[in-house]
Amino acid sequence: MPETTSSQKKNADAVDWRKLKKDFPILDQQVHGVPLVYFDNAATTQKPRAVIDSMSSYYLEDNSNVHRGVHELSNRATSAYESARKRAAEFINAGDTRGIIFTRGTTESINLVAQAWGDANFKPGDRILLTEMEHHSNIVPWQLIAERTDAELIYVPVTGDDGRLDLTRLEELLSRNVKLFAFTHVSNTLGTINPAAELCAMARKHGVTTLVDAAQSAGHMPVDVAEIGCDFLAFSGHKVCGPTGIGVLYVKGEMLEKLPPWQGGGEMISSVDFFKTSWNEPPYKFEAGTPNIAGAVGLHAAMDYLDGIGRRNIFEHDRELGRYAWRRLSEIPGIRLLGPADERIGLVSFLLKDAHAHDVTTFADQRGFALRGGHHCNQPLMRKLGVASTVRSSFYFYNDTDEIDRLVDVLIQIQKFFAG
Amino acid sequence: MPETTSSQKKNADAVDWRKLKKDFPILDQQVHGVPLVYFDNAATTQKPRAVIDSMSSYYLEDNSNVHRGVHELSNRATSAYESARKRAAEFINAGDTRGIIFTRGTTESINLVAQAWGDANFKPGDRILLTEMEHHSNIVPWQLIAERTDAELIYVPVTGDDGRLDLTRLEELLSRNVKLFAFTHVSNTLGTINPAAELCAMARKHGVTTLVDAAQSAGHMPVDVAEIGCDFLAFSGHKVCGPTGIGVLYVKGEMLEKLPPWQGGGEMISSVDFFKTSWNEPPYKFEAGTPNIAGAVGLHAAMDYLDGIGRRNIFEHDRELGRYAWRRLSEIPGIRLLGPADERIGLVSFLLKDAHAHDVTTFADQRGFALRGGHHCNQPLMRKLGVASTVRSSFYFYNDTDEIDRLVDVLIQIQKFFAG
Amino acid sequence: MFGDLDDLYQDIILDYSRNPRNFRKIESPPARVVEGHNPLCGDELTLYLLMDGDVVRDVAFEGAGCAISKASASAMTTAVKGKTRSEALKVLENFHDMVTSGNAEVFEDDKLAAFSGVHKFPARVKCAMLGWRALESSLSSTDDESGAGVSVEKKTITTE
Amino acid sequence: MFGDLDDLYQDIILDYSRNPRNFRKIESPPARVVEGHNPLCGDELTLYLLMDGDVVRDVAFEGAGCAISKASASAMTTAVKGKTRSEALKVLENFHDMVTSGNAEVFEDDKLAAFSGVHKFPARVKCAMLGWRALESSLSSTDDESGAGVSVEKKTITTE
Ligand SMILES: Cc1ncc(COP(=O)(O)O)c(C=O)c1O
Ligand SMILES: Cc1ncc(COP(=O)(O)O)c(C=O)c1O
Ligand code: FES
Ligand code: FES
Numbered sequence A, B: 001m002p003e004t005t006s007s008q009k010k011n012a013d014a015v016d017w018r019k020l021k022k023d024f025p026i027l028d029q030q031v032h033g034v035p036l037v038y039f040d041n042a043a044t045t046q047k048p049r050a051v052i053d054s055m056s057s058y059y060l061e062d063n064s065n066v067h068r069g070v071h072e073l074s075n076r077a078t079s080a081y082e083s084a085r086k087r088a089a090e091f092i093n094a095g096d097t098r099g100i101i102f103t104r105g106t107t108e109s110i111n112l113v114a115q116a117w118g119d120a121n122f123k124p125g126d127r128i129l130l131t132e133m134e135h136h137s138n139i140v141p142w143q144l145i146a147e148r149t150d151a152e153l154i155y156v157p158v159t160g161d162d163g164r165l166d167l168t169r170l171e172e173l174l175s176r177n178v179k180l181f182a183f184t185h186v187s188n189t190l191g192t193i194n195p196a197a198e199l200c201a202m203a204r205k206h207g208v209t210t211l212v213d214a215a216q217s218a219g220h221m222p223v224d225v226a227e228i229g230c231d232f233l234a235f236s237g238h239k240v241c242g243p244t245g246i247g248v249l250y251v252k253g254e255m256l257e258k259l260p261p262w263q264g265g266g267e268m269i270s271s272v273d274f275f276k277t278s279w280n281e282p283p284y285k286f287e288a289g290t291p292n293i294a295g296a297v298g299l300h301a302a303m304d305y306l307d308g309i310g311r312r313n314i315f316e317h318d319r320e321l322g323r324y325a326w327r328r329l330s331e332i333p334g335i336r337l338l339g340p341a342d343e344r345i346g347l348v349s350f351l352l353k354d355a356h357a358h359d360v361t362t363f364a365d366q367r368g369f370a371l372r373g374g375h376h377c378n379q380p381l382m383r384k385l386g387v388a389s390t391v392r393s394s395f396y397f398y399n400d401t402d403e404i405d406r407l408v409d410v411l412i413q414i415q416k417f418f419a420g
Numbered sequence C, D: 001m002f003g004d005l006d007d008l009y010q011d012i013i014l015d016y017s018r019n020p021r022n023f024r025k026i027e028s029p030p031a032r033v034v035e036g037h038n039p040l041c042g043d044e045l046t047l048y049l050l051m052d053g054d055v056v057r058d059v060a061f062e063g064a065g066c067a068i069s070k071a072s073a074s075a076m077t078t079a080v081k082g083k084t085r086s087e088a089l090k091v092l093e094n095f096h097d098m099v100t101s102g103n104a105e106v107f108e109d110d111k112l113a114a115f116s117g118v119h120k121f122p123a124r125v126k127c128a129m130l131g132w133r134a135l136e137s138s139l140s141s142t143d144d145e146s147g148a149g150v151s152v153e154k155k156t157i158t159t160e
Helices: A006-014 A017-021 A049-062 A072-091 A106-121 A140-149 A167-174 A196-205 A293-309 A311-330 A357-366 A379-385 A401-419 B006-014 B017-021 B049-062 B072-091 B106-121 B140-149 B167-174 B196-205 B293-309 B311-330 B357-366 B379-385 B401-419 C004-008 C011-018 C067-080 C085-101 C111-120 C122-140 D004-008 D011-018 D067-080 D085-101 D111-120 D122-140
Strands: A100-103 A127-131 A152-156 A178-184 A209-213 A232-236 A247-251 A269-272 A277-279 A336-338 A347-351 A372-374 A390-394 B100-103 B127-131 B152-156 B178-184 B209-213 B232-236 B247-251 B269-272 B277-279 B336-338 B347-351 B372-374 B390-394 C032-037 C044-052 C055-063 C151-156 D032-038 D043-052 D055-063 D151-156
Touching (some): A006 A311, A049 A072, A049 A293, A049 B049, A072 A293, A072 D122, A106 A178, A106 A209, A106 A247, A127 A140, A140 A152, A152 A167, A167 A196, A311 A336, A311 A347, A311 A401, A357 A372, A357 A390, A357 A401, A357 C004, A357 C067, A357 C122, A379 B269, A401 C011, B006 B311, B049 B072, B049 B293, B072 C122, B106 B247, B140 B152, B152 B167, B178 B196, B196 B209, B293 B311, B311 B347, B357 B372, B357 B401, B357 D004, B357 D067, B357 D122, C004 C111, C011 C067, C011 C111, C032 C122, C044 C067, C044 C122, C055 C067, C055 C085, C067 C085, C067 C111, C067 C122, C085 C122, D004 D111, D011 D067, D032 D122, D043 D067, D043 D122, D055 D067, D055 D085, D055 D122, D067 D111, D067 D122, D085 D111, D085 D122
Parallel strands (some): A127 A152, B127 B152, B127 B178, B178 B209, B209 B232
Antiparallel strands (some): A100 A247, A336 A347, A372 A390, B100 B247, B232 B247, B269 B277, B336 B347, B347 B390, B372 B390, C044 C055, D032 D043, D043 D055
């Protein structure tokens, strides 16, 4: 988990956050006649002009198919695509580009592991360990492969409203014939930051393979696969200021050779006969068909943009917002706040007394606030917490405390409106 | 196969093709100090400004995640995404948006059918019928599922250099316990247009399910799934003037309910429990995770753009170029031209005497021509034709006969250069 | 004061949601029981329907949903009680037309007209339809010969 | 006259490709046989290597590739004949450095320097390396005790 040192603290203070906001043209607009406040960053982040322009330039100047061409445009497209891969390797400190597979996003990355690795490795009675705070994208792929292979799912419990993993049980759970432990780095509903390195170390002790869902962490804090020590890690471009339709699956070196191919098609082959095919080397072996080339270009620009600010700075900025929001929201009578009070990302989930989450978000929308209400693709967790839905307000570096103050005012109005 | 009527002929003549070329900024550039001539359209097409701008606008004004949000941006993003689906249904005359599944491209569409439908339907000894002119993307997914299910692949032969399917054998092949017949609408190496409706009708007679690979046809001629009568059809956005990272799988109504889910995750569920999940309705059931929203927006603009010109007009224009190229190339001594002399798309594959395909493309590139040399992801076909690679020049509506004349001059130079 | 919001959350809707009508169980059997589920939010509503031949003798619901879904289900119960099956289905059809088009003509002078504002909030149409879709599903099931109610396990409300 | 093309297709390369050197079989056994395969284009090259202890006694190739691959394989055979295993591998390393960097210093006064132009054509580096990678693979295999050549089924040349 990121530590704050006083020198880094200074860095975050030195960033001109207001100026960065100007890089996001979409934020400078009115909705329903009032200024937009975008607080739905956990669903998707906005894109800075540099990212949008990088993709336009690609199509305006360099567009071609990759890898098998020898002409100028094809060379440019190939080198743009492959340098995005190199950048992604740096972004998570993967060391080697062979372990960087481009996918559509976190969901597809996890499905690849479940269907290719899982299918080859799970035997009847094997256990797949998840946590109760997983996103549907880190549950359903495992249910599907568990059914196919007669493996079984078990879950690390969440403690309650303060939303931590009950780690006292982990050791015991890991020893129950577990083959794979898949968990989220940061919860998209609770805001909890899980101690990924610690969890992976424990899993390794038991010979358990690990997958980290970094959808909510990759754009919000430094993510270092060497430090975490996981076997697989997944994240989405659209949640790190990048475009939709692109994401990354990281695969650790020793896993790469053992990972069977998943989708078949162009690019992923070395040689094809009518009845027999040999595979290309990783990462190409796992990328069938024409990839999302422009998406990779946009993701490259997004990673450059984020690391230009510094993800540790972003983390500190957002954490301050999260703490501020938590404090201000606590003032609202009868509000129920979910997740840990600290050691959290810049995200708050809550329930107002007398007002349903969707009524709150509809009302807030008319006041310009983009909030998300619902189960946040965390239905099992919601059921455990005894709620059908929550309101979620998730922040990013272009948000500020002033926006939070205005939100609190509107929430108080809403509370009154529905209480009658 | 498209018929030319005299009235449509007039339409094609009435289009100002030169003016359309101005919609493609990328084409107005020099490479290696000479003007670019882009003849690699079968690999990927270029994008008109309208397509590029549509995606920028989406990110500049409307970007949000889809479906589960109630705020303004989320409504806009959802309606942009769903109206792209509606447009795609029109584009191939699917009637119903339920059968339009957004994927990464043709390859992923075929893998979805192979892994979800194939896995549920193939039994040991069942046969999967392909043709010898299939792209790797319509071979390898079937090899993978055949291996898993102990099904068997069989192939409709290609007649030889004139590159037609040997249809005299089809009836007999279909009767050999075939469960699925998957074939390409248009060959990406030979340029052959297969009589898709006829092939599907024959398959239907034998109770055989059909999949049409429309990667090379969707942007080049009218494609009408009702007329073709197929069960599945796949195409890619990037080959129809749209962006990379988006494609379509069409599924016929009666197949939809029987198609099991493939990838698991957000959006594709109706309700998730820790141990059990129920699926959303089609098409959502088949779209796990955040989709390529901007990609769908770009594809929408591309389909509008193409149908603004008229795909029948494009077909006629390109066919003329193909015929012209065939005639002019035939003048080069010792050239070997592959595929049928007529009933072909605007695409020519050939071999020069004394010059290897990759030497030809490297040389031509220095003269500004983007050609493709290689096996074009058609290795089994190439082996059958006794070649390792060919040079392919593939045209689109922004190309013209003048460019072809210049290509012929350069090819004659190349021939001389390597013959010595 | 609140623009479009006032159209959506009219006084009668707020009242119906705070004090839902026919918010109770009906014993089953003889009542038919259907669970409606809105996959967009996860809300669930249980509908109880007691038929007398072709006529809705009693109808009631339970569940924790949003203001729109509770108010709409309340209004539905008061609107269809005493109606025949086909009359009830006709009201449903008109109601659906109204919440998607905004045109409240058919319901002039009726409390149901209060829901016409929903059409400006496309993401909330499913909320307004939740109780109605459960009713539709319940009406289309048949009581078995023993007279025991038919319990449809769970009905996902996917079409608006 | 042709700019970068002249750098790539130098006279000596054209000559070597039109009239490849050591373009023949060597009987196996005793020769080792390796098939190199370039997945980018599908071209295949068969390399025959006859060792005398640690020394390359004879080396030859067959196959239908592009001008670059044929010329480079030709040059390779002439360059490594008579060299020890480690000397040959050193030449390979230098050759690879040159075709990726363009720096021909090590090969001054050598026919191999003609291939330095390849570095301007990144998509063709694999062509220039095809024969060399087959050699590398062949050198790293060992003859079995009977003295029969080792036949490596097929070696895909994926790294440049
Ligand atoms: C924790 C977590 N995992 C996975 C996902 C799925 O990401 P995507 O929809 O980009 O595939 C999300 C985003 O919704 C998430 O928050
Ligand atoms: C006939 C055919 N099928 C399938 C494909 C694969 O399409 P994609 O790479 O967009 O998935 C192609 C394009 O290369 C093709 O030409
Ligand atoms: S938000 Fe769940 S029914 Fe309205
Ligand atoms: S093109 Fe095949 S080896 Fe050069």
